[in-house]
Amino acid sequence: MNIHKNARLTPQGRALLVQRVLEEGLRPTEAAQAAGVSPRTVYKWLARFRDEGEVGLRDRSSRPHASPRATAEPVRAQIIERRRQRQTYRQIAQALNLGHSTVARLLQREGLNRLGALAPGRPDNRYEHAAPGDLLHLDIKKLGRFVRPGHRITGERQRKSRGAGWEYVHVAIDDHSRVAFSTIYPDETGQSACRALLAAVRYYAHLGIHFKQVLTDNGACYQSRRFARLCQRLGLTHRRTRPYSPRTNGKAERFIQTALREWAYARAYASSDQREQHLSAWLHQYNWHRPHASLDYQPPISRLGFSVNNLMRLHT
Structure with a gap:
Protein backbone atom coordinates (compact mmCIF):
# COMPACT_ATOMS: atom_id res chain seq x y z
CA MET A 1 0.00 0.00 0.00
CA ARG A 58 -7.95 0.60 5.95
CA ASP A 59 -7.49 3.41 3.45
CA ARG A 60 -10.40 4.11 1.12
CA SER A 61 -10.41 5.31 -2.43
CA SER A 62 -10.80 9.07 -2.80
CA ARG A 63 -12.99 8.58 -5.85
CA PRO A 64 -16.51 9.93 -5.26
CA HIS A 65 -19.42 7.51 -5.03
CA ALA A 66 -21.24 9.36 -7.79
CA SER A 67 -20.11 11.67 -10.57
CA PRO A 68 -23.22 13.24 -12.09
CA ARG A 69 -21.21 15.24 -14.64
CA ALA A 70 -19.06 12.33 -15.82
CA THR A 71 -19.09 11.49 -19.53
CA ALA A 72 -21.90 9.06 -20.24
CA GLU A 73 -20.93 5.56 -21.33
CA PRO A 74 -22.56 5.86 -24.81
CA VAL A 75 -20.64 9.09 -25.44
CA ARG A 76 -17.44 7.49 -24.19
CA ALA A 77 -17.96 4.59 -26.62
CA GLN A 78 -18.44 7.06 -29.49
CA ILE A 79 -15.21 8.86 -28.59
CA ILE A 80 -13.25 5.62 -28.65
CA GLU A 81 -14.88 4.50 -31.89
CA ARG A 82 -14.11 7.79 -33.63
CA ARG A 83 -10.54 7.67 -32.35
CA ARG A 84 -10.10 4.19 -33.78
CA GLN A 85 -11.15 5.74 -37.09
CA ARG A 86 -8.06 7.96 -36.60
CA GLN A 87 -9.97 11.18 -35.97
CA THR A 88 -8.14 13.98 -34.16
CA TYR A 89 -9.12 15.42 -30.77
CA ARG A 90 -10.61 18.50 -32.46
CA GLN A 91 -12.70 16.45 -34.89
CA ILE A 92 -14.11 14.30 -32.08
CA ALA A 93 -14.82 17.29 -29.84
CA GLN A 94 -16.66 19.18 -32.60
CA ALA A 95 -18.67 16.14 -33.71
CA LEU A 96 -19.86 15.28 -30.18
CA ASN A 97 -20.03 18.84 -28.81
CA LEU A 98 -17.47 18.10 -26.10
CA GLY A 99 -14.54 19.99 -24.69
CA HIS A 100 -11.13 19.33 -26.15
CA SER A 101 -9.71 18.58 -22.68
CA THR A 102 -12.50 16.07 -21.99
CA VAL A 103 -11.67 14.11 -25.13
CA ALA A 104 -7.93 14.27 -24.41
CA ARG A 105 -8.34 13.09 -20.81
CA LEU A 106 -10.59 10.16 -21.72
CA LEU A 107 -8.38 8.99 -24.60
CA GLN A 108 -5.26 9.22 -22.45
CA ARG A 109 -6.97 7.08 -19.83
CA GLU A 110 -7.81 4.51 -22.52
CA GLY A 111 -4.25 4.55 -23.90
CA LEU A 112 -5.37 5.97 -27.25
CA ASN A 113 -3.88 9.44 -26.93
CA ARG A 114 -1.16 8.69 -29.52
CA LEU A 115 -1.95 7.68 -33.06
CA GLY A 116 0.84 5.12 -32.86
CA ALA A 117 -1.32 3.14 -30.43
CA LEU A 118 -3.94 2.74 -33.18
CA ALA A 119 -1.61 1.27 -35.77
CA PRO A 120 -1.52 -2.52 -35.94
CA GLY A 121 1.69 -4.08 -34.71
CA ARG A 122 4.25 -4.96 -37.31
CA PRO A 123 4.42 -8.69 -38.07
CA ASP A 124 7.35 -10.66 -36.76
CA ASN A 125 10.38 -10.35 -38.99
CA ARG A 126 11.84 -13.73 -38.13
CA TYR A 127 13.62 -15.55 -40.91
CA GLU A 128 16.40 -18.10 -41.16
CA HIS A 129 18.38 -19.28 -44.16
CA ALA A 130 18.48 -22.99 -44.82
CA ALA A 131 22.20 -23.68 -44.49
CA PRO A 132 25.37 -22.21 -42.97
CA GLY A 133 27.04 -19.80 -45.38
CA ASP A 134 23.85 -18.61 -47.06
CA LEU A 135 24.07 -15.18 -45.42
CA LEU A 136 26.60 -13.34 -43.25
CA HIS A 137 25.36 -10.44 -41.09
CA LEU A 138 27.84 -7.61 -40.47
CA ASP A 139 27.55 -4.68 -38.08
CA ILE A 140 29.71 -2.31 -36.01
CA LYS A 141 29.49 -1.27 -32.36
CA LYS A 142 31.34 1.80 -31.10
CA LEU A 143 32.94 1.48 -27.65
CA GLY A 144 34.91 4.02 -25.67
CA ARG A 145 38.55 3.34 -24.92
CA PHE A 146 39.75 3.81 -21.35
CA VAL A 147 42.93 3.48 -19.31
CA ARG A 148 41.16 3.18 -15.95
CA PRO A 149 37.71 1.87 -14.91
CA GLY A 150 34.98 4.33 -15.87
CA HIS A 151 31.84 5.64 -14.20
CA ARG A 152 29.90 2.42 -14.90
CA ILE A 153 32.11 0.77 -12.27
CA THR A 154 33.33 3.57 -9.99
CA GLY A 155 30.29 5.83 -10.16
CA GLU A 156 32.63 8.82 -10.50
CA ARG A 157 32.19 10.96 -13.60
CA GLN A 158 34.96 13.44 -12.72
CA ARG A 159 37.85 11.09 -13.51
CA LYS A 160 37.93 10.43 -17.23
CA SER A 161 40.33 8.72 -19.61
CA ARG A 162 41.01 11.91 -21.52
CA GLY A 163 42.28 11.45 -25.04
CA ALA A 164 41.62 7.70 -25.02
CA GLY A 165 39.25 7.92 -27.98
CA TRP A 166 37.08 5.14 -29.40
CA GLU A 167 37.37 1.64 -30.75
CA TYR A 168 35.01 -0.22 -33.05
CA VAL A 169 33.87 -3.81 -32.69
CA HIS A 170 33.19 -5.25 -36.15
CA VAL A 171 30.62 -8.00 -35.68
CA ALA A 172 29.89 -10.96 -37.98
CA ILE A 173 27.28 -13.68 -37.46
CA ASP A 174 26.16 -16.57 -39.64
CA ASP A 175 22.40 -16.42 -40.26
CA HIS A 176 21.71 -20.14 -39.99
CA SER A 177 23.99 -21.32 -37.18
CA ARG A 178 24.38 -18.02 -35.22
CA VAL A 179 28.12 -18.71 -34.98
CA ALA A 180 29.61 -15.28 -34.32
CA PHE A 181 32.96 -13.62 -34.85
CA SER A 182 34.22 -10.16 -33.90
CA THR A 183 37.34 -8.08 -34.33
CA ILE A 184 38.27 -4.66 -32.95
CA TYR A 185 39.71 -1.83 -35.04
CA PRO A 186 40.45 1.82 -34.24
CA ASP A 187 37.94 3.17 -36.78
CA GLU A 188 34.98 2.27 -38.99
CA THR A 189 36.47 3.21 -42.35
CA GLY A 190 36.15 1.13 -45.50
CA GLN A 191 39.65 -0.23 -44.94
CA SER A 192 38.78 -1.51 -41.45
CA ALA A 193 35.51 -2.97 -42.71
CA CYS A 194 37.43 -4.86 -45.39
CA ARG A 195 39.96 -6.16 -42.87
CA ALA A 196 37.13 -7.28 -40.62
CA LEU A 197 35.37 -9.06 -43.47
CA LEU A 198 38.57 -10.88 -44.49
CA ALA A 199 39.19 -11.97 -40.88
CA ALA A 200 35.61 -13.22 -40.60
CA VAL A 201 35.78 -15.14 -43.90
CA ARG A 202 39.00 -16.85 -42.78
CA TYR A 203 37.49 -17.77 -39.41
CA TYR A 204 34.37 -19.27 -40.93
CA ALA A 205 36.41 -21.10 -43.60
CA HIS A 206 38.23 -22.80 -40.71
CA LEU A 207 34.81 -24.12 -39.66
CA GLY A 208 33.98 -25.20 -43.18
CA ILE A 209 31.57 -22.32 -43.90
CA HIS A 210 31.81 -20.45 -47.21
CA PHE A 211 29.42 -17.55 -47.71
CA LYS A 212 27.30 -16.53 -50.67
CA GLN A 213 25.84 -13.24 -49.42
CA VAL A 214 26.65 -10.54 -46.92
CA LEU A 215 24.09 -8.24 -45.27
CA THR A 216 25.07 -4.82 -43.86
CA ASP A 217 23.46 -1.53 -42.96
CA ASN A 218 23.99 1.63 -44.99
CA GLY A 219 27.07 2.87 -43.17
CA ALA A 220 29.68 4.77 -45.16
CA CYS A 221 32.27 2.02 -44.77
CA TYR A 222 29.91 -0.54 -46.32
CA GLN A 223 29.09 1.78 -49.22
CA SER A 224 32.74 2.39 -50.04
CA ARG A 225 34.23 1.23 -53.33
CA ARG A 226 36.92 -0.65 -51.44
CA PHE A 227 34.31 -2.81 -49.69
CA ALA A 228 32.40 -3.37 -52.94
CA ARG A 229 35.57 -4.54 -54.71
CA LEU A 230 36.37 -6.95 -51.87
CA CYS A 231 32.88 -8.47 -51.96
CA GLN A 232 33.22 -8.94 -55.70
CA ARG A 233 36.64 -10.55 -55.29
CA LEU A 234 35.28 -12.94 -52.64
CA GLY A 235 32.23 -13.79 -54.72
CA LEU A 236 29.81 -12.31 -52.19
CA THR A 237 26.52 -10.69 -53.10
CA HIS A 238 26.25 -7.52 -51.02
CA ARG A 239 22.78 -6.77 -49.64
CA ARG A 240 21.86 -3.72 -47.56
CA THR A 241 19.12 -3.19 -45.00
CA ARG A 242 16.36 -0.69 -45.56
CA PRO A 243 17.19 2.76 -44.09
CA TYR A 244 16.10 3.20 -40.46
CA SER A 245 15.15 -0.48 -40.20
CA PRO A 246 17.63 -2.12 -37.82
CA ARG A 247 15.26 -5.07 -37.35
CA THR A 248 16.21 -6.21 -40.87
CA ASN A 249 19.66 -7.01 -39.48
CA GLY A 250 18.20 -8.22 -36.21
CA LYS A 251 20.53 -11.15 -35.59
CA ALA A 252 23.57 -8.86 -35.55
CA GLU A 253 21.74 -6.29 -33.42
CA ARG A 254 20.73 -8.97 -30.91
CA PHE A 255 24.25 -10.38 -30.80
CA ILE A 256 25.62 -6.90 -30.02
CA GLN A 257 23.23 -6.59 -27.07
CA THR A 258 24.41 -9.95 -25.75
CA ALA A 259 28.06 -9.01 -26.24
CA LEU A 260 27.63 -5.76 -24.33
CA ARG A 261 25.85 -7.47 -21.45
CA GLU A 262 28.05 -10.57 -21.17
CA TRP A 263 31.44 -9.28 -22.32
CA ALA A 264 31.94 -5.50 -22.62
CA TYR A 265 30.06 -4.51 -19.45
CA ALA A 266 30.14 -7.84 -17.64
CA ARG A 267 33.11 -7.12 -15.37
CA ALA A 268 35.43 -4.35 -14.22
CA TYR A 269 38.25 -4.20 -16.75
CA ALA A 270 41.38 -2.28 -15.82
CA SER A 271 41.59 -0.88 -19.36
CA SER A 272 40.06 -1.31 -22.80
CA ASP A 273 43.11 -3.37 -23.79
CA GLN A 274 42.23 -5.92 -21.12
CA ARG A 275 38.65 -5.92 -22.37
CA GLU A 276 39.89 -6.66 -25.88
CA GLN A 277 42.00 -9.57 -24.60
CA HIS A 278 38.86 -11.20 -23.16
CA LEU A 279 36.93 -10.98 -26.44
CA SER A 280 38.24 -14.20 -27.98
CA ALA A 281 37.57 -16.20 -24.81
CA TRP A 282 34.02 -14.88 -24.65
CA LEU A 283 33.42 -15.63 -28.33
CA HIS A 284 34.53 -19.20 -27.73
CA GLN A 285 32.09 -19.45 -24.82
CA TYR A 286 29.30 -17.99 -26.96
CA ASN A 287 29.85 -20.25 -29.96
CA TRP A 288 30.70 -23.53 -28.24
CA HIS A 289 29.00 -23.54 -24.84
CA ARG A 290 26.36 -20.85 -24.39
CA PRO A 291 22.79 -22.15 -24.99
CA HIS A 292 20.89 -20.17 -27.62
CA ALA A 293 17.11 -19.78 -27.20
CA SER A 294 16.35 -19.87 -30.93
CA LEU A 295 18.35 -23.11 -31.30
CA ASP A 296 16.41 -25.08 -28.70
CA TYR A 297 18.97 -23.98 -26.11
CA GLN A 298 21.86 -25.60 -27.96
CA PRO A 299 25.10 -23.69 -28.67
CA PRO A 300 25.49 -22.25 -32.19
CA ILE A 301 28.26 -24.68 -33.09
CA SER A 302 25.73 -27.54 -32.82
CA ARG A 303 24.20 -26.35 -36.12
CA LEU A 304 27.34 -27.20 -38.10
CA GLY A 305 27.02 -30.98 -37.70
CA PHE A 306 30.64 -31.76 -36.87
CA SER A 307 31.72 -35.31 -36.22
CA VAL A 308 33.42 -36.12 -32.92
CA ASN A 309 36.90 -35.98 -34.48
CA ASN A 310 36.30 -32.60 -36.12
CA LEU A 311 34.76 -31.27 -32.93
CA MET A 312 37.81 -32.22 -30.87
CA ARG A 313 40.19 -30.74 -33.48
CA LEU A 314 38.39 -27.43 -33.78
CA HIS A 315 37.59 -27.11 -30.08
CA THR A 316 41.22 -27.20 -28.95
Missing part, protein backbone atom coordinates in the same frame (compact mmCIF):
# COMPACT_ATOMS: atom_id res chain seq x y z
CA ASN A 2 1.23 3.49 -0.87
CA ILE A 3 1.33 5.43 2.41
CA HIS A 4 1.91 9.19 2.20
CA LYS A 5 5.33 10.14 3.57
CA ASN A 6 3.77 12.66 6.02
CA ALA A 7 0.94 10.42 7.19
CA ARG A 8 0.55 10.38 10.98
CA LEU A 9 -1.43 7.14 11.06
CA THR A 10 -1.07 3.87 9.16
CA PRO A 11 -3.63 1.05 9.45
CA GLN A 12 -1.50 -0.37 12.30
CA GLY A 13 -1.41 3.04 13.98
CA ARG A 14 -5.18 3.37 13.71
CA ALA A 15 -5.64 -0.06 15.26
CA LEU A 16 -3.34 0.97 18.14
CA LEU A 17 -5.34 4.18 18.55
CA VAL A 18 -8.62 2.26 18.81
CA GLN A 19 -7.04 -0.25 21.20
CA ARG A 20 -5.87 2.49 23.55
CA VAL A 21 -9.37 3.94 23.76
CA LEU A 22 -11.52 0.78 23.85
CA GLU A 23 -9.24 -1.62 25.75
CA GLU A 24 -6.83 0.50 27.75
CA GLY A 25 -9.39 3.09 28.75
CA LEU A 26 -7.70 6.27 27.47
CA ARG A 27 -9.92 9.21 26.74
CA PRO A 28 -10.05 10.24 23.05
CA THR A 29 -8.25 13.52 23.82
CA GLU A 30 -5.43 11.64 25.57
CA ALA A 31 -5.12 9.10 22.75
CA ALA A 32 -5.11 11.95 20.21
CA GLN A 33 -2.33 13.73 22.05
CA ALA A 34 -0.25 10.55 22.26
CA ALA A 35 -0.65 9.89 18.51
CA GLY A 36 -0.12 13.50 17.46
CA VAL A 37 -3.56 13.85 15.84
CA SER A 38 -6.74 15.77 16.60
CA PRO A 39 -9.53 14.35 18.79
CA ARG A 40 -11.81 14.56 15.77
CA THR A 41 -9.56 12.05 14.00
CA VAL A 42 -9.81 9.68 16.96
CA TYR A 43 -13.61 9.84 16.92
CA LYS A 44 -13.62 9.20 13.15
CA TRP A 45 -11.60 5.97 13.44
CA LEU A 46 -13.57 4.83 16.46
CA ALA A 47 -16.80 5.23 14.50
CA ARG A 48 -15.42 3.33 11.50
CA PHE A 49 -14.16 0.52 13.74
CA ARG A 50 -17.55 0.16 15.45
CA ASP A 51 -19.37 0.09 12.09
CA GLU A 52 -17.01 -2.04 9.99
CA GLY A 53 -14.46 -3.65 12.30
CA GLU A 54 -10.80 -3.86 11.26
CA VAL A 55 -11.74 -3.41 7.60
CA GLY A 56 -12.86 0.12 8.42
CA LEU A 57 -9.33 1.06 9.47
Whole structure:
Protein backbone atom coordinates (compact mmCIF):
# COMPACT_ATOMS: atom_id res chain seq x y z
CA MET A 1 0.00 0.00 0.00
CA ASN A 2 1.23 3.49 -0.87
CA ILE A 3 1.33 5.43 2.41
CA HIS A 4 1.91 9.19 2.20
CA LYS A 5 5.33 10.14 3.57
CA ASN A 6 3.77 12.66 6.02
CA ALA A 7 0.94 10.42 7.19
CA ARG A 8 0.55 10.38 10.98
CA LEU A 9 -1.43 7.14 11.06
CA THR A 10 -1.07 3.87 9.16
CA PRO A 11 -3.63 1.05 9.45
CA GLN A 12 -1.50 -0.37 12.30
CA GLY A 13 -1.41 3.04 13.98
CA ARG A 14 -5.18 3.37 13.71
CA ALA A 15 -5.64 -0.06 15.26
CA LEU A 16 -3.34 0.97 18.14
CA LEU A 17 -5.34 4.18 18.55
CA VAL A 18 -8.62 2.26 18.81
CA GLN A 19 -7.04 -0.25 21.20
CA ARG A 20 -5.87 2.49 23.55
CA VAL A 21 -9.37 3.94 23.76
CA LEU A 22 -11.52 0.78 23.85
CA GLU A 23 -9.24 -1.62 25.75
CA GLU A 24 -6.83 0.50 27.75
CA GLY A 25 -9.39 3.09 28.75
CA LEU A 26 -7.70 6.27 27.47
CA ARG A 27 -9.92 9.21 26.74
CA PRO A 28 -10.05 10.24 23.05
CA THR A 29 -8.25 13.52 23.82
CA GLU A 30 -5.43 11.64 25.57
CA ALA A 31 -5.12 9.10 22.75
CA ALA A 32 -5.11 11.95 20.21
CA GLN A 33 -2.33 13.73 22.05
CA ALA A 34 -0.25 10.55 22.26
CA ALA A 35 -0.65 9.89 18.51
CA GLY A 36 -0.12 13.50 17.46
CA VAL A 37 -3.56 13.85 15.84
CA SER A 38 -6.74 15.77 16.60
CA PRO A 39 -9.53 14.35 18.79
CA ARG A 40 -11.81 14.56 15.77
CA THR A 41 -9.56 12.05 14.00
CA VAL A 42 -9.81 9.68 16.96
CA TYR A 43 -13.61 9.84 16.92
CA LYS A 44 -13.62 9.20 13.15
CA TRP A 45 -11.60 5.97 13.44
CA LEU A 46 -13.57 4.83 16.46
CA ALA A 47 -16.80 5.23 14.50
CA ARG A 48 -15.42 3.33 11.50
CA PHE A 49 -14.16 0.52 13.74
CA ARG A 50 -17.55 0.16 15.45
CA ASP A 51 -19.37 0.09 12.09
CA GLU A 52 -17.01 -2.04 9.99
CA GLY A 53 -14.46 -3.65 12.30
CA GLU A 54 -10.80 -3.86 11.26
CA VAL A 55 -11.74 -3.41 7.60
CA GLY A 56 -12.86 0.12 8.42
CA LEU A 57 -9.33 1.06 9.47
CA ARG A 58 -7.95 0.60 5.95
CA ASP A 59 -7.49 3.41 3.45
CA ARG A 60 -10.40 4.11 1.12
CA SER A 61 -10.41 5.31 -2.43
CA SER A 62 -10.80 9.07 -2.80
CA ARG A 63 -12.99 8.58 -5.85
CA PRO A 64 -16.51 9.93 -5.26
CA HIS A 65 -19.42 7.51 -5.03
CA ALA A 66 -21.24 9.36 -7.79
CA SER A 67 -20.11 11.67 -10.57
CA PRO A 68 -23.22 13.24 -12.09
CA ARG A 69 -21.21 15.24 -14.64
CA ALA A 70 -19.06 12.33 -15.82
CA THR A 71 -19.09 11.49 -19.53
CA ALA A 72 -21.90 9.06 -20.24
CA GLU A 73 -20.93 5.56 -21.33
CA PRO A 74 -22.56 5.86 -24.81
CA VAL A 75 -20.64 9.09 -25.44
CA ARG A 76 -17.44 7.49 -24.19
CA ALA A 77 -17.96 4.59 -26.62
CA GLN A 78 -18.44 7.06 -29.49
CA ILE A 79 -15.21 8.86 -28.59
CA ILE A 80 -13.25 5.62 -28.65
CA GLU A 81 -14.88 4.50 -31.89
CA ARG A 82 -14.11 7.79 -33.63
CA ARG A 83 -10.54 7.67 -32.35
CA ARG A 84 -10.10 4.19 -33.78
CA GLN A 85 -11.15 5.74 -37.09
CA ARG A 86 -8.06 7.96 -36.60
CA GLN A 87 -9.97 11.18 -35.97
CA THR A 88 -8.14 13.98 -34.16
CA TYR A 89 -9.12 15.42 -30.77
CA ARG A 90 -10.61 18.50 -32.46
CA GLN A 91 -12.70 16.45 -34.89
CA ILE A 92 -14.11 14.30 -32.08
CA ALA A 93 -14.82 17.29 -29.84
CA GLN A 94 -16.66 19.18 -32.60
CA ALA A 95 -18.67 16.14 -33.71
CA LEU A 96 -19.86 15.28 -30.18
CA ASN A 97 -20.03 18.84 -28.81
CA LEU A 98 -17.47 18.10 -26.10
CA GLY A 99 -14.54 19.99 -24.69
CA HIS A 100 -11.13 19.33 -26.15
CA SER A 101 -9.71 18.58 -22.68
CA THR A 102 -12.50 16.07 -21.99
CA VAL A 103 -11.67 14.11 -25.13
CA ALA A 104 -7.93 14.27 -24.41
CA ARG A 105 -8.34 13.09 -20.81
CA LEU A 106 -10.59 10.16 -21.72
CA LEU A 107 -8.38 8.99 -24.60
CA GLN A 108 -5.26 9.22 -22.45
CA ARG A 109 -6.97 7.08 -19.83
CA GLU A 110 -7.81 4.51 -22.52
CA GLY A 111 -4.25 4.55 -23.90
CA LEU A 112 -5.37 5.97 -27.25
CA ASN A 113 -3.88 9.44 -26.93
CA ARG A 114 -1.16 8.69 -29.52
CA LEU A 115 -1.95 7.68 -33.06
CA GLY A 116 0.84 5.12 -32.86
CA ALA A 117 -1.32 3.14 -30.43
CA LEU A 118 -3.94 2.74 -33.18
CA ALA A 119 -1.61 1.27 -35.77
CA PRO A 120 -1.52 -2.52 -35.94
CA GLY A 121 1.69 -4.08 -34.71
CA ARG A 122 4.25 -4.96 -37.31
CA PRO A 123 4.42 -8.69 -38.07
CA ASP A 124 7.35 -10.66 -36.76
CA ASN A 125 10.38 -10.35 -38.99
CA ARG A 126 11.84 -13.73 -38.13
CA TYR A 127 13.62 -15.55 -40.91
CA GLU A 128 16.40 -18.10 -41.16
CA HIS A 129 18.38 -19.28 -44.16
CA ALA A 130 18.48 -22.99 -44.82
CA ALA A 131 22.20 -23.68 -44.49
CA PRO A 132 25.37 -22.21 -42.97
CA GLY A 133 27.04 -19.80 -45.38
CA ASP A 134 23.85 -18.61 -47.06
CA LEU A 135 24.07 -15.18 -45.42
CA LEU A 136 26.60 -13.34 -43.25
CA HIS A 137 25.36 -10.44 -41.09
CA LEU A 138 27.84 -7.61 -40.47
CA ASP A 139 27.55 -4.68 -38.08
CA ILE A 140 29.71 -2.31 -36.01
CA LYS A 141 29.49 -1.27 -32.36
CA LYS A 142 31.34 1.80 -31.10
CA LEU A 143 32.94 1.48 -27.65
CA GLY A 144 34.91 4.02 -25.67
CA ARG A 145 38.55 3.34 -24.92
CA PHE A 146 39.75 3.81 -21.35
CA VAL A 147 42.93 3.48 -19.31
CA ARG A 148 41.16 3.18 -15.95
CA PRO A 149 37.71 1.87 -14.91
CA GLY A 150 34.98 4.33 -15.87
CA HIS A 151 31.84 5.64 -14.20
CA ARG A 152 29.90 2.42 -14.90
CA ILE A 153 32.11 0.77 -12.27
CA THR A 154 33.33 3.57 -9.99
CA GLY A 155 30.29 5.83 -10.16
CA GLU A 156 32.63 8.82 -10.50
CA ARG A 157 32.19 10.96 -13.60
CA GLN A 158 34.96 13.44 -12.72
CA ARG A 159 37.85 11.09 -13.51
CA LYS A 160 37.93 10.43 -17.23
CA SER A 161 40.33 8.72 -19.61
CA ARG A 162 41.01 11.91 -21.52
CA GLY A 163 42.28 11.45 -25.04
CA ALA A 164 41.62 7.70 -25.02
CA GLY A 165 39.25 7.92 -27.98
CA TRP A 166 37.08 5.14 -29.40
CA GLU A 167 37.37 1.64 -30.75
CA TYR A 168 35.01 -0.22 -33.05
CA VAL A 169 33.87 -3.81 -32.69
CA HIS A 170 33.19 -5.25 -36.15
CA VAL A 171 30.62 -8.00 -35.68
CA ALA A 172 29.89 -10.96 -37.98
CA ILE A 173 27.28 -13.68 -37.46
CA ASP A 174 26.16 -16.57 -39.64
CA ASP A 175 22.40 -16.42 -40.26
CA HIS A 176 21.71 -20.14 -39.99
CA SER A 177 23.99 -21.32 -37.18
CA ARG A 178 24.38 -18.02 -35.22
CA VAL A 179 28.12 -18.71 -34.98
CA ALA A 180 29.61 -15.28 -34.32
CA PHE A 181 32.96 -13.62 -34.85
CA SER A 182 34.22 -10.16 -33.90
CA THR A 183 37.34 -8.08 -34.33
CA ILE A 184 38.27 -4.66 -32.95
CA TYR A 185 39.71 -1.83 -35.04
CA PRO A 186 40.45 1.82 -34.24
CA ASP A 187 37.94 3.17 -36.78
CA GLU A 188 34.98 2.27 -38.99
CA THR A 189 36.47 3.21 -42.35
CA GLY A 190 36.15 1.13 -45.50
CA GLN A 191 39.65 -0.23 -44.94
CA SER A 192 38.78 -1.51 -41.45
CA ALA A 193 35.51 -2.97 -42.71
CA CYS A 194 37.43 -4.86 -45.39
CA ARG A 195 39.96 -6.16 -42.87
CA ALA A 196 37.13 -7.28 -40.62
CA LEU A 197 35.37 -9.06 -43.47
CA LEU A 198 38.57 -10.88 -44.49
CA ALA A 199 39.19 -11.97 -40.88
CA ALA A 200 35.61 -13.22 -40.60
CA VAL A 201 35.78 -15.14 -43.90
CA ARG A 202 39.00 -16.85 -42.78
CA TYR A 203 37.49 -17.77 -39.41
CA TYR A 204 34.37 -19.27 -40.93
CA ALA A 205 36.41 -21.10 -43.60
CA HIS A 206 38.23 -22.80 -40.71
CA LEU A 207 34.81 -24.12 -39.66
CA GLY A 208 33.98 -25.20 -43.18
CA ILE A 209 31.57 -22.32 -43.90
CA HIS A 210 31.81 -20.45 -47.21
CA PHE A 211 29.42 -17.55 -47.71
CA LYS A 212 27.30 -16.53 -50.67
CA GLN A 213 25.84 -13.24 -49.42
CA VAL A 214 26.65 -10.54 -46.92
CA LEU A 215 24.09 -8.24 -45.27
CA THR A 216 25.07 -4.82 -43.86
CA ASP A 217 23.46 -1.53 -42.96
CA ASN A 218 23.99 1.63 -44.99
CA GLY A 219 27.07 2.87 -43.17
CA ALA A 220 29.68 4.77 -45.16
CA CYS A 221 32.27 2.02 -44.77
CA TYR A 222 29.91 -0.54 -46.32
CA GLN A 223 29.09 1.78 -49.22
CA SER A 224 32.74 2.39 -50.04
CA ARG A 225 34.23 1.23 -53.33
CA ARG A 226 36.92 -0.65 -51.44
CA PHE A 227 34.31 -2.81 -49.69
CA ALA A 228 32.40 -3.37 -52.94
CA ARG A 229 35.57 -4.54 -54.71
CA LEU A 230 36.37 -6.95 -51.87
CA CYS A 231 32.88 -8.47 -51.96
CA GLN A 232 33.22 -8.94 -55.70
CA ARG A 233 36.64 -10.55 -55.29
CA LEU A 234 35.28 -12.94 -52.64
CA GLY A 235 32.23 -13.79 -54.72
CA LEU A 236 29.81 -12.31 -52.19
CA THR A 237 26.52 -10.69 -53.10
CA HIS A 238 26.25 -7.52 -51.02
CA ARG A 239 22.78 -6.77 -49.64
CA ARG A 240 21.86 -3.72 -47.56
CA THR A 241 19.12 -3.19 -45.00
CA ARG A 242 16.36 -0.69 -45.56
CA PRO A 243 17.19 2.76 -44.09
CA TYR A 244 16.10 3.20 -40.46
CA SER A 245 15.15 -0.48 -40.20
CA PRO A 246 17.63 -2.12 -37.82
CA ARG A 247 15.26 -5.07 -37.35
CA THR A 248 16.21 -6.21 -40.87
CA ASN A 249 19.66 -7.01 -39.48
CA GLY A 250 18.20 -8.22 -36.21
CA LYS A 251 20.53 -11.15 -35.59
CA ALA A 252 23.57 -8.86 -35.55
CA GLU A 253 21.74 -6.29 -33.42
CA ARG A 254 20.73 -8.97 -30.91
CA PHE A 255 24.25 -10.38 -30.80
CA ILE A 256 25.62 -6.90 -30.02
CA GLN A 257 23.23 -6.59 -27.07
CA THR A 258 24.41 -9.95 -25.75
CA ALA A 259 28.06 -9.01 -26.24
CA LEU A 260 27.63 -5.76 -24.33
CA ARG A 261 25.85 -7.47 -21.45
CA GLU A 262 28.05 -10.57 -21.17
CA TRP A 263 31.44 -9.28 -22.32
CA ALA A 264 31.94 -5.50 -22.62
CA TYR A 265 30.06 -4.51 -19.45
CA ALA A 266 30.14 -7.84 -17.64
CA ARG A 267 33.11 -7.12 -15.37
CA ALA A 268 35.43 -4.35 -14.22
CA TYR A 269 38.25 -4.20 -16.75
CA ALA A 270 41.38 -2.28 -15.82
CA SER A 271 41.59 -0.88 -19.36
CA SER A 272 40.06 -1.31 -22.80
CA ASP A 273 43.11 -3.37 -23.79
CA GLN A 274 42.23 -5.92 -21.12
CA ARG A 275 38.65 -5.92 -22.37
CA GLU A 276 39.89 -6.66 -25.88
CA GLN A 277 42.00 -9.57 -24.60
CA HIS A 278 38.86 -11.20 -23.16
CA LEU A 279 36.93 -10.98 -26.44
CA SER A 280 38.24 -14.20 -27.98
CA ALA A 281 37.57 -16.20 -24.81
CA TRP A 282 34.02 -14.88 -24.65
CA LEU A 283 33.42 -15.63 -28.33
CA HIS A 284 34.53 -19.20 -27.73
CA GLN A 285 32.09 -19.45 -24.82
CA TYR A 286 29.30 -17.99 -26.96
CA ASN A 287 29.85 -20.25 -29.96
CA TRP A 288 30.70 -23.53 -28.24
CA HIS A 289 29.00 -23.54 -24.84
CA ARG A 290 26.36 -20.85 -24.39
CA PRO A 291 22.79 -22.15 -24.99
CA HIS A 292 20.89 -20.17 -27.62
CA ALA A 293 17.11 -19.78 -27.20
CA SER A 294 16.35 -19.87 -30.93
CA LEU A 295 18.35 -23.11 -31.30
CA ASP A 296 16.41 -25.08 -28.70
CA TYR A 297 18.97 -23.98 -26.11
CA GLN A 298 21.86 -25.60 -27.96
CA PRO A 299 25.10 -23.69 -28.67
CA PRO A 300 25.49 -22.25 -32.19
CA ILE A 301 28.26 -24.68 -33.09
CA SER A 302 25.73 -27.54 -32.82
CA ARG A 303 24.20 -26.35 -36.12
CA LEU A 304 27.34 -27.20 -38.10
CA GLY A 305 27.02 -30.98 -37.70
CA PHE A 306 30.64 -31.76 -36.87
CA SER A 307 31.72 -35.31 -36.22
CA VAL A 308 33.42 -36.12 -32.92
CA ASN A 309 36.90 -35.98 -34.48
CA ASN A 310 36.30 -32.60 -36.12
CA LEU A 311 34.76 -31.27 -32.93
CA MET A 312 37.81 -32.22 -30.87
CA ARG A 313 40.19 -30.74 -33.48
CA LEU A 314 38.39 -27.43 -33.78
CA HIS A 315 37.59 -27.11 -30.08
CA THR A 316 41.22 -27.20 -28.95
